[in-house]
Amino acid sequence: MAERADLSILADEDLMQLVSKGDPRAFELLYDRHSTVAFSLAYRMTGLRAAAEDVVQEAFLSIWRSGARYDHTRGSVRTWILGVVHHRAIDSLRRNLRHDKRRASDEGIEERFEAPxxxxxxxxxxxxxxxxxxxxxxxxxxxxxxxxxxxxxxxxxxxxxxxxxxxxxxxxxxxxxxxxxxxxxxxxxxxxxx
Structure with a gap:
């Protein structure tokens, strides 16, 4: 518990350095600080709670795996995280649209979708x-x-x-x-x- 308290005084940029080295405590703190706003963005973009939760999970998994990609010269950690969430939400919306069209085609109800x-x-x-x-x-x-x-x-x-x-x-x-x-x-x- 004392180690977590020591990490809580660190700035996001310092936490990102630890995340890039695989420190799960630093990642947990980063998640605690930014998951609410990340969920808010994902929910506004997808309109569905479950989809927003999936987007946030995918985004943070990506951040955990690629924490070394964060570049402090291009903006704050929060901006970077929101950018990752934004891109994951767009990917999710595209996947769902393709899935819905494929399902409609399989069921023979293509006419329900507006023709381009x-x-x-x-x-x-x-x-x-x-x-x-x-x-x-x-x-x-x-x-x-x-x-x-x-x-x-x-x-x-x-x-x-x-x-x-x-x-x-x-x-x-x-x-x-x-x-x-x-x-x-x-x-x-x-x-x-x-």
Whole structure:
């Protein structure tokens, strides 16, 4: 118990160094500190408690196995963990969509799923979406992360500030700067929300 108490005073970055060396106590502390916000993000993305629990479990298993991949120069440990959770949630959503379509096909009920549009409008939407994804990818990571959490994750500025352990004003500033850059890059392609 005393060893755990000694570890609890360490910063997340120090815990990550221990996790990369296989220290289960450091990993347990890291999990205790970040699992709630990780679950919140996964739940908002998947909409299902069981799916969110699976996503968090997969994400933390991945973190345990690849703790050495954390790079402190690219952001806080919490930001990195939320990025892992975000990617795992997207993977989960894609898997479930493929599974549902496969099951529907096996059962002969494909007509229940909306057929993909093959119109010029749908093609234009896909092209616009690709341009937006490219523009988001060109932003600095700290700006793209807050924009993704706000607009795709549905989190408020204060929730994002808590998740990223960053002042609310900094979050708002990063969103504003990121959106200005997106407006400049996208021009007339589409209206970027203010």
């Amino acid at each position: 549009d093959r119109t010029d409008v749908a093609a234009a939407r896909r092209e616009e979406a690709a341009e937006v994804r490219d523009a988001l990818a060109s932003l600095p990571p700290e700006q793209s992360k807050v924009i993704e959490l706000a607009y795709f994750g549905g989190f408020s500025h204060s929730e994002i500030a808590n998740m990223l352990e960053t002042p609310v004003g900094t979050v708002k500033g990063r969103i504003r700067l990121g959106l200005e850059k997106l407006r400049g890059q996208l021009g007339d392609v589409m209206e970027v929300p203010a």
